[in-house]
Amino acid sequence: MSTSSIEATSEFDRDTAVTLRAPGVYDAELSAGWTIIQAVNGGYLLALLGRALGDHLPHPDPFTISAHYLTPSVPGPAVIRTETVRTGRTLSTGQASLFQYAEDGTEVERIRVLASYGHLDTLPDDVRTTATPPAMAPVDQCFGASDGPTPQIPGSSAITERLDIRLDPACVGWAVGAPSGKGEMRAWFGLADARDPDPLSLLLTVDALPPTSFELGLKGWTPTVELTTHVRCRPAPGPLRVSITTRNLAGGFLEEDAEVWDSADRLVAQSRQLARAPRG
Template identity: 85%
Template sequence: MAQAVQATIGDSEFDRDTAVTRRAPGVYDAELSAGWTIIQAVNGGYLLALLGRALADALPHSDPFTVSAHYLSASVPGPAVIRTDVVRTGRTLSTGQASLLQYDENGAEVERIRVLAAYGDLDGLTDDVHTSAVPPRMPPYERCLGASDGPPPPVPGSSAILDRLNLRLDPATVGWAVGAPSGKGEMRGWFGLADGRDADPLSLLLTVDALPPTSFELGLKGWTPTVELTAHVRCRPAPGPLRVAITTRNLAGGFLEEDAEVWDSRDRLVAQSRQLAKAPR
């Protein structure tokens, strides 16, 4: 299975690169790492985790339950400011909003992302489960394809994020890599961080947006920028590799949706998401 754990939650590259420093009440400084870039921009899931960390500090509850983000302009590696507001606090849930801003060549602030989120205590949830959802059907970890099985096909721009992920894709969803996309709009794979850090609620915000876009399997290669992404964290993930399944049912008017499910090593649905993205040209 996956490599032995090396990094730990709180002491890993992911934690260092999503660190925020409180400058004033509700205001945080951050440094967007170039290590999480793909093609033309900083990965949207990494950015969601960064904002999620700031909100975890600003709100009385520490675990993201639902996070909805609108991506207003492409983020670039370098300094950023996160401004948060507490909208409402309650006994079991608190709601906050946050904006990530960077600076243009004239020193003016440019808003990159705006988020509205609800936080709570995942450890306080009941164990009752009534669901028709089932884990994705895919080959075992050893029979899926990772970086050691051959170099990925070239794409324009950066692929730095791939060095930070332990990603093994279902062979049925990698036809795009050999010029034979399935046309099904599906992507499935085993997911972990390359340094062995186990998943937690904040890293799940990265996981839902870390696989190659389903547009690749539709025969479209290139940047697929997210317009809006909503992630639901359903429970605290167990240690071990995650399984991620993403589907697209409708590409129309130059936009597509992606529905993601994340399952942990105990066969529990730990996160879900839906996003609207621009299809590659």
């Protein structure tokens, strides 16, 4: 579907809308509403690319999507170019790149993704999992952007107004100058306008929490080099639980492993990213 058929009743759907310009080519507008300090959030960008690919490919849902971040995106116009790599019965593979424009009008590539898409609703119901939901305090004991101590990312971050993130008390030490030293971040997650989660919004969810490096006592920017997300199940309506873990900070890089659980206690997404560690 192209923009015309998307009911842009939520902030997320409005700001990730794409408009078909030519076969496989989509226009988009990167909203200033999803920035962290001045950069556009990587998960929001991934959702935009994911929406374009879901329109272009014969299958609708991202099963696995690998993104390599090339240059920082800024609010404003963008174009997404998609390519069908292979179509199969149960999975299709596609590629997409998001470009913005330099002052002289030339295109500058921001992100490139490779992804395999399928139909989540046709999967069998079998589940054999040893994974368990993250240990999380009840939501009324967790800390949102309007609570004190204020767990806000330094600088103006418009994205905090779009999200309803409630951090587990065990993971907010960084906000009061007492980081736990553990590479863990856990939160209840929703969209501020209460739009329910779906496979596309999960692509935002995996990269929306404060970085684990804050709890490791490191301040500053943790730019993503590469982020791969597996969507394992269509999420049930209601709040999500997200845990992010860093086990290995070495050589100036760290990995962040995210798990997203839905209100029906199902593991709906897993992701891993490689990011540059902050200097500080």
